[in-house]
Amino acid sequence: MRAAIFYPDGPQLEERPEPTPGADDALVQVEYCGICGSDLHAAEPDFRAGTIMGHEFVGTVLEVGADVREFRVGDRVAVNPNGVVCGHCEFCRSGRANLCADVWKYSVGVARDGGLAPLAAVDQRTLYRLPDGASFRHAALVEPLAVALRAVKSSGITLGDNAIVFGGGPIGLLATALLRAGGATDISVVEPSAVRREKAVAVGATRAIDPGAGPLAELLVGPRPRYGFDATGVPEVVKDAVGVLAPGGTLTISGWSKRLPSFAAQDLIFKEITLRGSFIYTTEFDAALAMIATGRIDVEPLISGVLPVSEVPAAFDAMGNSPEVTKFLISDLHAGSTEG
Ligand SMILES: [Zn+2]
Ligand SMILES: [Zn+2]
Structure with missing residues (x-):
């Protein structure tokens, strides 16, 4: 599959094998993945060279590993890229998991392969089921809304x-x-x-x-x-x-x-x-999804266009050079679309 890969001098398109989910992973078909300002300024050592970029994505579960309990094939999900933390430090135990020392270790699209590709295999702890009222297109902005x-x-x-x-x-x-x-x-x-x-x-x-x-x-x-x-x-x-x-x-x-x-x-x-x-989010991820699902916050005015994965390098250039662009969504399924 074609994927956008982080390198210190800019993203590059590469052909990658389709990911195989581990026991705790779900294989997600990416519906939309947003490009973030932090992607434009991505740098080592947080970002790892050779990693598939993209941390703002939603999709459909295609396959689940043996130990995945809460999610099934066909579920519509959003990925919390910072959903994997240690779970037992003082910050994780007091509701401030964003301050866990492990938060960068797994970080999807930064330290682990992300969603600027047609498929992604991610740990079940990163998944949130989309509420009924949330379209994929709008739910793709849940991560920046949570921030x-x-x-x-x-x-x-x-x-x-x-x-x-x-x-x-x-x-x-x-x-x-x-x-x-x-x-x-x-x-x-x-x-x-x-x-x-x-x-x-x-x-x-x-x-x-x-x-x-x-x-x-x-x-x-x-x-x-x-x-x-x-x-x-x-x-x-x-x-x-x-x-x-x-x-x-x-x-x-x-x-x-x-x-x-x-x-x-x-x-x-x-x-x-x-x-x-203020750094990323904790419980705000759920609340942001609910705001999108109920239409309480309209994210449509932020969407500047939907482009295929092959256009990621051009999208980075456009976002870096033109303030007219606020948010490009990347999708091989919906490129050019204004719906869904
Ligand atoms: Zn972001
Ligand atoms: Zn922790």
């Missing part, structure tokens, strides 16, 4: 608060939609691309701000936001965010790069700003 959901939920924001979101990529847009659904009254999104600013307003932003238009403090309207979300991976954003948040505000960071952020320590201290990180 955004944890960032928003763990920030402490409640009904009636105001917020500022930095970045109009998939995580920023999904965070915006969640803030709107969750009762934030005023949501500013800061994003340089005009197309992404339009999308931000479409998914629920009160206003979308072009950071190139002037000092951010002058572009904001109304009371200063108390909750900030950085989904950019651009370190300079932390300085802006700390500068404009209201006293007592909280900045939740979920995007990062290898460059270090810097900010004015006096802003942090005099305003008692809290800086915090």
Whole structure:
């Protein structure tokens, strides 16, 4: 089968044998696999050269190993790429499995073969059955939605608060939609691309701000936001965010790069700003699936197109070069389709 393989200088297409499921695995026919921003910036040692990429995928169970109990042939499933953890460290036992030291060891599409291929064999602990109302096309975005959901939920924001979101990529847009659904009254999104600013307003932003238009403090309207979300991976954003948040505000960071952020320590201290990180998800995966199944969160505006596996290198180029693209789904079964 044709698969997209991680190499340090970019993804390459290779012919690979169809995977054989082990005793604890299910063989999944991939319906859709999303390409993530973290795939575009994939690097060793987390990503292993020669691994099939793709960690945002859904599909149909074709075969199950001898020890698989909860899933059967024909089940519609989503894959939680971080579903295999040690299960007995203090973090696993206290509901924070995202902090387990083993979380990177199995990571599907990163350390183990993933879903940018027609077939994937994955451990049963990664599988979630799709609720009836969830289409494959929309459920393919459950992983980034779970990431955004944890960032928003763990920030402490409640009904009636105001917020500022930095970045109009998939995580920023999904965070915006969640803030709107969750009762934030005023949501500013800061994003340089005009197309992404339009999308931000479409998914629920009160206003979308072009950071190139002037000092951010002058572009904001109304009371200063108390909750900030950085989904950019651009370190300079932390300085802006700390500068404009209201006293007592909280900045939740979920995007990062290898460059270090810097900010004015006096802003942090005099305003008692809290800086915090949010990493992947724990129980949010289930909740995100339910939000997609019920239509509570509409992920359709994020989908920029559906391409076959053979187009993965071109899709990486397009996503890296054009802010118009938010999320490509890859599917040999549905390439070019706008349904299902
Ligand atoms: Zn992702
Ligand atoms: Zn653990």
